[in-house]
Amino acid sequence: MRTVAVILAVLTGLIVLLGYFFPVLSGVQTVVLSWTIILAGTATVVGVFSLILVHFNKVTRREKGSVYSVLLLMALFVTFIFGITLGPDDPNMQLLVNAIIVPVESTLMALLAVTLLYAGVRLLRRRTDLMSVIFLLTAAFMLFASATLPFGEISLLNNWIRPWVQQVLALGGARGILIGVALGTLTTGLRILFGADRPYGGK
């Protein structure tokens, strides 16, 4: 069974990869990708059931934080009922989503700003080295050079130093990191394609 899974995975991966290079295979590639989307949708249903089970167990065992699990289960149940009866495009359903999910995620985003500021302040206490000093100085400099200052802009900072830091130092570093990430992705993909790594199970 494991061998069949490996053969199927490698063949499917090869078809999808080669479909990008040889138009002859693009039809088969599209079919395989369509199946994948259907399977991913099914996985979401299974994943939600798993989420319900995890939180239901937390509630029945009265574990730490089980109050939040009750809230999650209630919210999930109410949203599910509304979604089934009204449909996802109904204005009331849209209102439910926009009035709860969007503000909650915006709140987390706002918290993130404070968290990052606090993390920046603590950075030197945790990691006292040259790179941390450069990191903090660059962050402070970029904030200072981008902000609207009460006495107007400083031409040297805004027009010369900031663009140079942004477009030469930062862009060069970012491209270097992204090239590394792309090479890592390529070799990880190839290892899976050759069956050396099998994230779909197997001993």
Next chain:
Amino acid sequence: MNLIALGIVSFSGILLLAFSLIKRKSPPKFRIIPALTRLYRAIGLSVEDGTRVFIHLGPMSLLTPRGGAPLAGLGMLRHLTERTSLSDRPPIAAAGEASLALLAQDTLEAGYEAAGAGEFYQPLSGRLIGLTPFSSAAGAMSIIRDEDISASILIGHFGPEAALMAEAAERENTFLLGASDDLSSQAALYASAQEVLIGEELYAAGAYLGATASHAASITVQDILRWLIILGLLAGAALKLFGMI
């Protein structure tokens, strides 16, 4: 353009196969990455303490071009599971995307079986914790706070919301290693996480925890390709300087 891409993929594949065969004969040697050394120690401590290890694979679908990072995370999860499967408390794997959560469950099960501890596997230790980046971050924060976690690993594609999880780990005074393929997340983790992996170090993590010939070969191939790119960039700059292109 397609032919160049095909050439690069084929060349990389041939190199990977060749080096996998060569590396089988000699044990791999890697440079030291301090973050992974500390992770190794934190995992050992968690097994001794009877606390849990938590690994979050991120909210990114495997169907996108950013799917490489979660795949590297699954490789790391496999090694971690084998190392911690005999602990009193099983590791928890979470994802913010359903198919990734299913793969995490499967990987956990495979890790337990490989360690000869299949009977200890608990299906619910692989979880879906949210379907958006921020909801999965919120889910991860509650796991870090409530489930007796002593070491957390964020490995996959995260945005700057990774800083919220790092902050949660800091509040619980537990170890957190962050590894993301996203630049804004790397910056946020550099400031907020105890340990961070930058750039391609993410893809080397699996090799450091349980090196096989193919892992060692893939790191060598990455190095070779990186040098080729550097030479190409220098050659391009020189040709441009002399007005030849």
